[in-house]
Amino acid sequence: MAARKKIRLDVVTPEEKVYSEDINVLEATAIDGLIGILPNHAPLVTSLKIGYLKIIKKDEEFEIAISEGFMEVQPDQINVVVRTAELPHEIDLSRAEKAKKRAEERLEAKSDRVDYMRAEAALKRAISRIKVARNQDRSY
Numbered sequence: 001m002a003a004r005k006k007i008r009l010d011v012v013t014p015e016e017k018v019y020s021e022d023i024n025v026l027e028a029t030a031i032d033g034l035i036g037i038l039p040n041h042a043p044l045v046t047s048l049k050i051g052y053l054k055i056i057k058k059d060e061e062f063e064i065a066i067s068e069g070f071m072e073v074q075p076d077q078i079n080v081v082v083r084t085a086e087l088p089h090e091i092d093l094s095r096a097e098k099a100k101k102r103a104e105e106r107l108e109a110k111s112d113r114v115d116y117m118r119a120e121a122a123l124k125r126a127i128s129r130i131k132v133a134r135n136q137d138r139s140y
């Protein structure tokens with residue numbers, strides 16, 4: 001049997017299906033580091049960190065900003081289930097920049113009233129959204 005060249009990627013949040021296409025390569029930040037998934041990958045289940053998915057599809061390369069979640073891999077299918085996910089064109093850059101500033105101010109406040117873990121997570125989400133939005137329309 002010829003080796004598969006494509007693998008189906010489904011990215012879902014509790015609200016919606018954000019992406020569902022056949023792709024060639026996925027790069028994701030798992031809990032224990034960066035992993036690359038090609039078609040015919042061995043079955044795998046892992047947690048994903050706040051960050052982004054990098055997708056290669058034919059001659060296109062782009063990213064999806066994600067917050068925390070899980071990824072399940074089968075030889076012909078990748079299921080990503082995350083709390084939030086945005087394609088580059090869906091990202092409101094100025095909203096993300098404001099969220100980044102707000103989180104940075106909270107982290108600098110050195111006050112007992114600040115939930116630092118929450119502010120750090122908000123900062124990571126904002127940074128990944130900014131990165132993904134700025135990298136859009138890049139092809140190689």
Ligand code: ATP
Pocket residue numbers: 067084085086090091092093095096099122125126129
């Ligand atoms: P904010 O403080 O701006 O709400 P947040 O990181 O707290 O940011 P989330 O709780 O992660 O926001 O997301 C809430 C909803 O808003 C999700 O549906 C998410 O996809 C969307 N969202 C958050 N920030 C952006 C953005 N900059 N552009 C587009 N959609 C966004």
